Amino acid sequence: MIIRDRPNFLKIFFLLQGSIVPKILPQILIVGVLSALVMFVHFHWPHFLPIYDGGPFALLGIAISVFLSFRNSACYERWWEGRKQWGALVHASRNLARQTAILPPQDRQHLLNLACAFSHALVHHLRPGQEEAEKVSAFLSREETELWQKSRFPPDLIVRLMGSKLAGLHRQGIIGDIPYQMLDRTIGDIAGVLAACERIRSTPIPFPYMLLLNRTAFLFCLCIPFGFAHTLGWATPFPTMLIAYTFFGLDKVGDELEDPFSMHDNGLPLSFLAKVIELNIREALGEENLPPLPAAQGYILR
Numbered sequence: 001m002i003i004r005d006r007p008n009f010l011k012i013f014f015l016l017q018g019s020i021v022p023k024i025l026p027q028i029l030i031v032g033v034l035s036a037l038v039m040f041v042h043f044h045w046p047h048f049l050p051i052y053d054g055g056p057f058a059l060l061g062i063a064i065s066v067f068l069s070f071r072n073s074a075c076y077e078r079w080w081e082g083r084k085q086w087g088a089l090v091h092a093s094r095n096l097a098r099q100t101a102i103l104p105p106q107d108r109q110h111l112l113n114l115a116c117a118f119s120h121a122l123v124h125h126l127r128p129g130q131e132e133a134e135k136v137s138a139f140l141s142r143e144e145t146e147l148w149q150k151s152r153f154p155p156d157l158i159v160r161l162m163g164s165k166l167a168g169l170h171r172q173g174i175i176g177d178i179p180y181q182m183l184d185r186t187i188g189d190i191a192g193v194l195a196a197c198e199r200i201r202s203t204p205i206p207f208p209y210m211l212l213l214n215r216t217a218f219l220f221c222l223c224i225p226f227g228f229a230h231t232l233g234w235a236t237p238f239p240t241m242l243i244a245y246t247f248f249g250l251d252k253v254g255d256e257l258e259d260p261f262s263m264h265d266n267g268l269p270l271s272f273l274a275k276v277i278e279l280n281i282r283e284a285l286g287e288e289n290l291p292p293l294p295a296a297q298g299y300i301l302r
Helices: 021-044 054-104 105-126 128-138 142-150 154-171 175-201 206-236 237-257 268-285
Strands: none
Touching: 021 105, 021 237, 054 175, 054 206, 054 237, 054 268, 105 128, 105 142, 105 154, 105 175, 105 268, 128 142, 142 154, 142 175, 154 175, 175 237, 206 237
């Protein structure tokens, strides 16, 4: 996720980081070259290129804009829901650290270590990486690490380990019914975050909807020069490229927001949020001289 102050009026036109232009530049250039060719034919061989009314193109552009806004709203909702779920995980982890104060120190540390492992395991589950796998292993015993590595659903395994630990404490009489229900409810909240994140990752916006919108927007941008050549003259390539930048840019931004857990610059800072949970729990366990939170590297927070 990009973390930086809003650039001033001059920098905003030349800023490439976070800009969608490099990713859609080929499409913009195609529209610009086609516009120039249309103008060349229009002025040199006008009988090959009849004059078309620009009104229908304007109406079509309005309709496509409405569809793009609906899609981008749906994509942003997915991004925001992912952020809300990770916020809920931070809240549940802090609650667990507070509620486990009634447990014996060794049992409390084991349960909270599993909570730390879960946060990093969820990051690894949503976007696999060796660094996150090592962070998970740091909070698990050797036997738990082997189970985690063999599991087809690693974060869910850790939730089950937390539930088994809690059930064992209840069977031994270390905690009563009410504390058990309270702690089990918090672990259930953590499991709910896992299910919600898996739902977001595995259920994208329906492909036919995206395909229809992409095709329509691309064909519209290719047709614009034919509708405005006689009105704008040789200036036609510039507004058509600007329209192409807007349409293709909105479409590409929607693609990135649709997958909030990916590693692109606009993805959610999952590793940072997992580190927040880890440091919260380690502080609750009484550790001192904790490392600082990760800082943004090049304005990018992962």
